[in-house]
Structure formats: C-alpha cells, structure tokens
Amino acid sequence: MKKLVxxxxxxxxxxxxxxxxxxNADVPGGPKTEPLKTTKHSLAFNNNLDTFMSAYLNIKSAxxxxxxxxxKQAAIKFLVLADSLKLDDLxxxxxxxxxxxxxxxxxxxxxxxxxxxxxxxxDMRQNFSGVSENIYPLxxxxxxxxxTLYWQNCPMAFGEGKEANWISNTDEIINPYMGKKNxxxxxxxxxxxxxxxxxKAL
Numbered sequence: 058m059k060k061l062v063x064x065x066x067x068x069x070x071x072x073x074x075x076x077x078x079x080x081n082a083d084v085p086g087g088p089k090t091e092p093l094k095t096t097k098h099s100l101a102f103n104n105n106l107d108t109f110m111s112a113y114l115n116i117k118s119a120x121x122x123x124x125x126x127x128x129k130q131a132a133i134k135f136l137v138l139a140d141s142l143k144l145d146d147l148x149x150x151x152x153x154x155x156x157x158x159x160x161x162x163x164x165x166x167x168x169x170x171x172x173x174x175x176x177x178x179x180d181m182r183q184n185f186s187g188v189s190e191n192i193y194p195l196x197x198x199x200x201x202x203x204x205t206l207y208w209q210n211c212p213m214a215f216g217e218g219k220e221a222n223w224i225s226n227t228d229e230i231i232n233p234y235m236g237k238k239n240x241x242x243x244x245x246x247x248x249x250x251x252x253x254x255x256x257k258a259l
Contacts, residue, residue, distance in 0.1 A: 161195035
C-alpha cells in the first residue's frame, strides 16, 4: 500500500514540474507568430525614395545656412517628390504596412506644406521637425533599402529642454535648428547634438 502511495506522489510531482515548465512552450509543428516582413522593393521605388530623401536633405542644408528662401524652394521640390512617391510596392507586403506608410507620408506632406507658408526661420524649423518626426517612422515601416542614414537629436533646438530631431546622411552633427547664424550662439552650436539611431538597409 505504501509503495502505491509513493508511486502516485512521484507521478503527481513529475506532472506538476512538467506542467509549470512546459505549459507555455510552443507546440512542435504548430503555427508560430512572426514579425511582419516586406519583400525587396523595385529599383524604381528605391530610386524615387533616394530622390525624395535628397530633397529632404536640401531643406536641412538650407536651414543650417539660415536661408529661408532656399528652404522654401527646397520644400516645394520636396512636396512634388512626396506627391510622386509611389508606395504601390508595399501592396505586395501587408495592408497594415501600406496603410501605415501612407499615413506617415500624408503627415510629412502636411508639415512640408506648412513650412512653405511660414515667414520666419523659427516656424520653418518647427515644421521641419514635424517632417522629420514622420519620415523617420516612414523609413522604418517600409524597410528602407538605401544608404545608411542617421537619426540625430538636438536637446535644445527650441530652447532649454525643447528638443528636436532630424535625419542626416552623415554621422557628423550639423544642426539645422541652431545653424551657422544663430541669433544667440552664432555658429558655436552648429555641432550640438548626438546621433540616436541609424537607419540601415535590411
């Protein structure tokens, strides 16, 4: 009798260990949840995106130089390219990726349109910040395939504690919010900031 009770106890302990250790394990051969994946984009898509990003970098350069006229002209060209940026390649991935990318692109255009209407460099830089904040997740969403870009940050772009970000094609900090002709700091804050992330081709 004692032997039978001992065997039952051993079986119960063994089952309890199995249950707690393996109850959350994947069932072999069962379906596994995987992250969303995109396929490689077409050459035309990547070329259009490279041109689009070059236009963005032209806006950044104009703001570095504190050239409001050049910034507006660059933003107008950027808007034309944004309108012609076809995201149809993303339709072969998932509806979520396509719709999310379109949402970010629409916000990019809205901020660029506002930038063109501004009359002061400060307001232009505010809108440029909005453009940047939406291009960054756009590139992440579509799985950017171009040359490495850098997500950079200025901790005091609009005053103490008021940070802003931008994208650069170099890891050198050349701050479009402080620029070369800042009213208070002149060019001493041109290299103020840090690289927070890199956007690399997958």
